[in-house]
Amino acid sequence: MAHVDAIESANLDARSGTPLMPLSEIALTGIYEISKILNAPNRLQTTLASVLNVLSSFLQMRHGVISLLADDDVPDITVGVGWNEGADERYRARLPQKAIGQIVATAVPLVVEDVAKHSLFATDAAALGAVGSDRVSFIGVPIRIGVKVIGTLTIDRVWDGRSVFRLDSDVRFLTMIANLIGQTVQLYRVVSRDRDRLMAESHRLQKELSELKPVRERKKVLIKGIIGDSPALRSLLDKIIIVAKSNSTVLLRGESGTGKELIAKAIHELSPRAKGPFVKINCAALPESVLESELFGHEKGAFTGAINSRKGRFELADKGTIFLDEIGEISPAFQAKLLRVLQEQEFERVGGNHTLKVDVRVVTATNRNLEEAVARNEFRADLYYRISVVPILMPPLRDRRSDIAPLAAEFLKRFNEENGRTLSLDASALEVLMGCGFPGNVRELENCVQRTATLAQGGSIVMDDFACRKNECLSAMLWKGPSEFPPARLRPAVPLPVLPRTASGSAEGYGPSPIQPAVDSIPATVEATSYGQVPDRERFIAAMEKSGWVQAKAARILGLTPRQIGYALKKHGIEVKHL
Known part of the structure; x- marks a missing residue:
């Protein structure tokens, strides 16, 4: 982008020389563009250098430098326009140390029309380019976190003889930018100090989970809604018992339909917060503006239709647990807002200025690969560290096949109760279910049972009642790909293995109650795209x-x-x- 003098010249009336667009509007555009950069998930140095690049498009300036002071374990940072790795010293050499020292000490902006005539620049004028007839002016403003100065934003330019009013307006503009930078730096520094603690806590819990050994005498935990006794499910529940005791943030990862919401509720019910509220929200189901109001609440008159004040989900979850499903789908701009809440446990309602403090345990879930999203700058790395203190992988249904039969029986029981029927599962029906890949996991199994039960005409569900036996399985059509959509080419999603039978003719291992499926003859995993016998x-x-x-x-x-x-x-x- 061109410098602002070029922008201004294009913005002047050809006859009168008066601005066509007020400089205030130009400044507002600059603040808008810079705010977008500060919300982007990049390294701090990269973000600050991008801010200076934008500033060079809105201000008449030759050089711009942002210098941050060291803070605990966070080293000092100095970046300029065109910054790249290892260039800090080059930009640091341009800083007039006495002038910077005064700005930091007084927390007051410094404006100098001619650096060659100012005592603070006696040894630095040449470094700023004030040689010969060139007259260089300097503007420096403090970057603050609260009342503490943590750095400076400085620019220099060849003085063009314009009014002091122009310098004053530039100082106000730079001060607003410095305030935005201060908020961003505060967030980065808090996260930086907190990251080591989070990683240490995550390492401790992961070590404890990895050393977890099954104990035969251990009392099995029964959790409402979680059905099955497969090794994969038992291992998951054993981990949950350990994780639930802490207040650490949990990230549930796994395919769609694996029961992440049930596990999130189980973590809450097994935790010391069990008597508190369990609040859930699907982050992908709402647009960003609505999601902000839902999570943080809003004040009366905050927007059209806000006729009353309303508490957000975080307020409602105080002293309890909040479950943020589909966390990977929120926008980068909203990620920055959410990060502060997770980090500080404080926020303001939409349209309000009163800071609210809450005590909430956060459980999140996603089926996205967040590591890839971070690498593509689609998900903030600092937010990733915050939510992934204890990641838990949800096993897909194909890895817990011994749970298929009891799950199917439970779903059929619910169907019978809701519809006043007395259907049962024939052994041949269980063979079909045990042979399916179920790419949609438990949710797909439930849909399959309900759909088949609805259309079943006899007193029990048999093999031929299933859609896959009639080349009508929608799941097979979906997972085979678009080229397989014509109905004539529909086939079962996976081969249906033939289970050994007992002398009575029933499938071996399938007694009337309890149902114990025989899985030895079934491969551990079945590809959803595998077809044929x-x-x-x-x-x-x-x-x-x-x-x-x-x-x-x-x-x-x-x-x-x-x-x-x-x-x-x-x-x-x-x-x-x-x-």
């Missing part, structure tokens, strides 16, 4: 011989995946030949 032994060996015993080639010949090939090798007890 595993061939018989003779056909399989023929394909392996034809491919020279290369499993990948055999998979292509048979139209299977390499995972299915490996499973079939074990199933048929075939020893791989090395040619």
